[in-house]
Amino acid sequence: MFETIDFALGKDGVAVVTIDIPGQPANTITERFRDELAEIVERVAADADIRGVVITSAKKDFVAGGDLKEIVRTLSRELSVADARDMATQMSPLLRRLESSGKPYVAAINGSALGGGLEIALACHHRLVLDNPRILLGLPEATLGLMPGAGGTQRLPRLIGIASALPLMMKGTLLAPEAALAKGVVDGVLSVEQLLPAARAWILEHAEAQQPWDKKGYQVPGGAGFADVELGNLFNLTATQIARDTGRNLPAPIALLRAVAHGTCVPIDAGLHIESCEFAKLVLDPTACNMVRTMFVNKGELEKLSRRPKSIEPASIAKVGVVGAGLMGGGIAHSAAVAGVQVVLLDATAEQALAGRQRLADEFAKRVAKGRMAQEAADAIMARIQATSDYAEFAECDLVIEAVFEDLQVKTGVFAQAQAFMKPGAILASNTSTLPITDMARDLNTPDGFIGLHFFSPVDRMPLVEVVVGQQTSDTTLAHALDFIRLLRKTPIVVKDSRGFFTSRVIAAYLQESLAMLGSGVKPALIDNAARLAGFAMGPLALLDDIGMENGYKSSLAERAALGDAWNEPAGFKVQEMFCATLNRIGRRCGKGFYDYPEGKRALWSGLGEVYPALSVQPDVEEIKKRMLYIQALEAARCMEEGVIGNAAEGDVGSILGIGFPTWTGGVFSLIDTVGGTAFVTACDELADHFGERFRPSSWLRQRAERGERFHVREQ
Template sequence: MNHLTLTIDADGIALITLDHAAETMNLVSPEWLAEFAAAVETVATDPAVKGAIVTSGKKAFMAGADLKLLSKGFSKAEALAFSEAPTRMHRRLETCGKPFVAALNGLALGGGFELALACHHRLLVDDPKAVVGLPEVKVGLLPGSGGTQRLIRLIGVQKGLELLLSGAALGPAEALKAGLVDAVVPPGDLITAAKAWLMGAPDPVRAWDRKGYAAPEAGGLLNPGMAALFSMQPAANAAKTFHNDPAPAAITSVVFEGIQLPFDKALAVESKYFAKLLSGPVARNIIRTTFVSKGEAEKLASRPAGVPKANFARVGVLGAGMMGAGIAYVAAVAGAEVVLIDRSQAEADKGKAFAEKTLAREVERGRRSETQADDILSRIRPGEDFAALAGVSLIVEAVFEETAVKADVTRRAQAVAGPDVIFASNTSTLPISGLAEASQRPEGFIGLHFFSPVDRMALVEVILGRRTSQETLAHALDFVAFLRKTPIVVHDSRGFYTSRVFQTFIHEGMAMLGEGIAPALIENAARFAGFPVGPLAVTDEVTLELPMKIIRQAEAEVGQAFERPCGTPVLERMLAAGRGGRKSGGGFYDYPQDGPKRLWPGLADIYPVRADQPDITEIRHRLLAIQALDTARCLEEGVLTTAADGDLGSLLAWGFPSWTGGTLSYIDTVGLEAFVAQCDGFAQRYGSRFEPTPALRRRAAENEPFYPAPDGAERA
C-alpha cells in the first residue's frame, strides 16, 4: 500500500497509519480512498479485531482533497460521484459495528477532519500546530463527505454554521471547548490513550443512528431560534459576498435542509450542493489561482534551469523611504544583513526605525520574542556612505521614481559593489531597459516591483529588461523565494503589468465620474463586484499626484504617440481644485478626524450627477471588463508570458475579486463570445479603449479559452 499501513496487535486493536509515500502531506485522492476503504473492510469483517485507531506517520494528520485535482474542473455528475465515494466510505466506517478512534497527531483540515468526524472518538495532540477545522468555504466549496451534517449534530446548528461559514481552524484548547474533539493528549500518549478508549468496549453506534434520535435545534422554521437564524443568515451572506461566491449560501441551505432530514438523506443533500459548487466556475477559479498557480510560482516554476542557486547573506537597499524600509525589513527577517543607504544618516535611520516599530508590534502581539526582534534589528545597517555596499550580493534600488535619480544611484552603487552584483530596481512604472542604460552591466539589471506595505503584501513582480540574462532572472527569483514572497515574471513595458492594468481601474472610475455617474454608485458597484474598495477611494490612497505624474512622465518620454488615459481630465480638474488625495487632506473623499471618511460634497459642484443613471450591473461589468481586456492585451504583447501570472498578479497586486480567479479567468468565466460582445457594446458607448483585439476575437471565434474547461463544467 502506498498511502497507509495496517497492523493488528495481540489485543485485537488495528492501527491504520496514514503515510503517503510520495507526498509530504496526506491528501484525499481516489487512490487513498480505495486503500482506506479496504482497510475499513478488514477491520469490519475480521472477528479478531475489536476496533481501530486512525493516525498518521507524518507530522500532520491529513489535509483535504488534492487541490490540483480539484482545479482541473468537474462536470456535475463527476463532482457528485467525487463526493459520494468518501461519503459512502465514512458511512461504512461509522456503521460497521466496530469503534474507530482518530488519533490526531497534527493538523487535520477539510477532508482530513471529515474523516476524524466520521470516527466514533477524536483525540488531538497537545501541540499549537495541531489545528482542526473545515476551511472549504475559503475555496468556494463546502465539506462534501459528511462534514456539514456531523458537525452540526455534534456541536449544534448555530456553532456549527459559524465554523462552516468562517472556515476557521481551531487549536487544541479551542477545539476541545467547541466539542470538535473529545480530549487533548500529550504527544507521547496519543496512541496509548486511543487504545485505552477502545479497550473500554465503547458503543460503536453514533447518536444519529439510534432509534428515536432528534437532531439538536431541529424543527426548521417552527423552531423560533432556527427561524431567526435562517431568516437573517441569507442577508448576512449577501452582505459579505454580494452574491459573487455561492458557497456561503449553499452551506446555509445544506445545514437548514440537512438538520430536518434523516442522516443518510441529509448526506445526499450535502453531496448535491457540493457537486453544484465543484462543477461551477467560482471554486475552480479560486482553487486554480490562489492555491495551484500560487504554489507553482512559489516553487519558482519560472526559474531557468541549470543556474546554481544564489545566497543572500548580505544585500544592499538604496532609499530608506516607505518602500526601501519595507524591503530592508523583510530581507533582515529572512536572515540577510542589510546595508540601507539614503541621502543622510538621519534619513537612513528613519528607515531602520520602521523595522524597530514593526518588530515592537510583533513582540507586543506575542509573534516574536525580544531576542528575535533584537537579532533582526541588528542586521539592518543604515548609513549614507555607498562604500558600505562593498561585498553585497544584490542591490535593490527604491529611490524617487525619476529616471535621472535612479541612474545616479545606480552608477554610485556599482562603482563600489562592482558590475557583477545583481542590481534590481523597485520602479513601479519606468521601463527597466531604459533604467538599465545607467548600469555597467545591463545583463545583471532587473526589476523587482514590491507592493506596499512590503511586510504584508506577498507579491513581487519580476521584470525582465531587453538585456536581462537568464542567470540574473534565476538569482532574482531566488531572492524572492528567500524573502518568502510570491513572484510573477513579466517583460518590460511602461507600467509593466500590474501598474498598467491597475491604472485602468482608477481611470475608468474617474471617467465615470466625469460622465455624471453618481460617485456613490461607482464606489458601491466596485464593492458589489468584489473589489476591497472603489476606484475613487483607492485613487485617494495612492494620491492623485501619482497617476498624473505617470502621465506627464510618459508624455515626456514617449511624445505624441502616448494616448492619455480616460480619467486624465478628472485628475487635472481635481488637482486644480486642491484635492490631491488622502495624504494632502482630501481628494474624492473627506477625512474628518471625528468620523469615517465620506465622499466630498464638492464633487457635485464639479461633476453634477446626471438624471439618467446606469444600472449598477453595467458599472460592475464595465470595471471588471476594462481590466480583463487590458490583461489580455498584455498577454498578446508578450508583457505576460502565462495566463497564470496574469491572474495571480491581479489578485495579489491590487485586489481583483478572488471569486473570478483573476482577470483572464474572469474572461473565461463570462465566456469568450459573451465577453467580446460585452466589450463591443462598451466600445460603442464609452470609447475605443474597450475595443477587443483581433487575437481576442479569434479566441472567441475558435472557442479557445485561456484555461481549457472540462465537458460539463459550468460558466457564470
C-alpha cells in the same frame, strides 16, 4: 496489499490503518485511497476477530484534504449534473458506512487534519490528537470556493453545536490541538508515546460504537431548526454577513449555510443528502474551479519558483541594501529583516535613514504592546537593520534594491552611486512600477545584473512581487532574484519589460475607467459602491485617495513625454489633471481628494457635484461592474498578446494578489474563460460602441474567440 494504506492487525484484535499516499509529501484523498479505505471498512465489518480500527498517518500530516490539482482537473471539465452528483458522493457514503458499521474507529491524529482529513476523523467514534502546536485542524473549504462534502457540515454541528461549528466553517478557522479540545472537536491531546496506546485502549474498552447522532433521542447541542429564536437570529445574521462580505459573488458560503441550517433539522442520512446536493451545485459553478486553480494550485507552483531558470545554483543572500527609507523602502527592509537577512537602509541623509528605521521600530513596538510579538523578536529584527547615508555600506551586499521616487533621473543617479561600491556579482534591482527596466539599464556597468522587483504597498502584508526581466537581464540574475523572493515568503510572477509592465497597466485601466465614469456624470458613490459589489476590497475613488492621485498623474505625464505623438490619452486623464493641476486635491495624504477627511473619517467631497454634475439618469450597477471588470481583462489580454505576461496562471495570480482583482473570478484570464471568449468579445464590442474604442478587442483576441481557444485549457 494496499498502495496507500498499511493495514496491521494486532494480537489484541485492534487494526492500525496507517495512511501513506505514495509519491506525495502530504496525504491527500485520492481515488485509490478511497477504494482501499472502502475495502478495509468492509473487511473490518465482516471479520468478527477484528475488534476495531485506529486510523493514523505515516507522514507529518494526518490527511491534508483533497488533491487540489485533481480537483481542478475534474472541475475544469464540462461536467453534467450526473458528474456533479458523482463527485459529491465520492466520500460521504464511505464515511457513513465506516461510522455505522458497528465497529469502533479511533482517529489518532498525528499531524494536521484539514478538510476531508478532518471529515474522516469526525466520522470516527473517538478522536485523539498529538500534542504539537503546529498541528492544525479545520474545514477551510469555504475559503477555496467549496464547502465540506464528506459530512463535515453535518457531523461538526452535531458534535459541538451549530453556534460553535458554523463560524469555524464559514471562516475556515484552523484550530491547534488545545483549541480543538476546548471546542470539543477532539477528545484528547496526548504525547507521541501515549497516542497509539490510548487509541488502542479506547477500542478495547468499547466493544461496539455508535455515533451520538445515531442514538435514539439524540438532540443537536444547543438545538436545531428555524423555530429557535437564537438560531434563527444566527442564520439571519450569517446570511446578512455573507451578502455584505461577498457582494453575493461567492456561492460557497451561502451553500454551506443552507446545508447546515436545513441538514441539522433532519436525521443524519437526510442531512448528508442535503450536503451532497449543495456540494454538487458548487461543483457546477465555475467559481470553485477558478478560485482553487488560481489561489491554491497556481499560486503554490509560483511559490515553488516554477519560473526559475533550471541548473543555476541557489543564491546565498545574506545582506541586502535598500535605497529609500520611505514607506516602500522601509517595507522592503522590514520584510527582509523578518526573513533573517541583514539590511542596509539608505536615504539621502543619515537623519532620513534613521527616521525610516525608527518608523519600523515604532511599528514593532505597537505589535509588542498588543501582544502580537515578543520584545526579543522585535529587537532581533531591528538589530539586522542598519541606517546610513553612505553608499560605501553596500560593499558587502548581495542585492541592492532602489525604492525612490518614480523619476528616471533620480533613479539613474541612485544606480550610479550604488554600483560604484557594489561587489562583483551583486544584483541591482529597481522597485519601479512603470519605468522600463531596459531603459534604466543602459548606463550601468553590468546591465545583465539588473532586474525589476516591483513590490506592493504595504510590503509587509502584500504577498506579490512582480519580477521584471529587461532585455539584458541574465538567467542567473533572474534565478537569484527569485531565490530572494522565496526567502521573503512572497509570491513572484515574471513579466517582460515594458512601460507599466503587467499589474500597473491592468490597474491603471481600471482606475482610468472609473475616472472617466466620474467625468461623464456617474455619481461617485455609485462608482465606489458598484466596485465593492463587484468584489473589490474598496472603491476606485477611495483607492486613488489612499495611494495618491499625483502618482498616476505623474506617470501619465512621463508616458506622454516619452511617447510623444504615439501617446494615447487615458480615458480619465482630464479628471486626473483637474484634481492634481487645478484643484490640488491629490488624496488622503493632503487631507482632500475625492473625499474629505474630517477627524480622520472619510466623507465624499461635497463639491464633486459642481465639478462633475451628475447625469439625470444614472447607469445600471451591472453595467458599471462590467466596465470595471472587462476593461482590466482586456488590458491583461493585450499584455499577453504583446508577450508582457507569459501565461494565464501568472496573470490571474498577479491580478488578485497584486491589484485586488475580485477573488471569485479567479483572475483576469479566468474571467474571460468563464464568460466565454465569444461572449466576452461581443460584450466588449457593445461597450466600445457606447463608451469608446478602448473597449474594442484586438484581432488577436477575436481570432482566439473564433477558434474557441481558452486561456486555461479544459481537461478531457
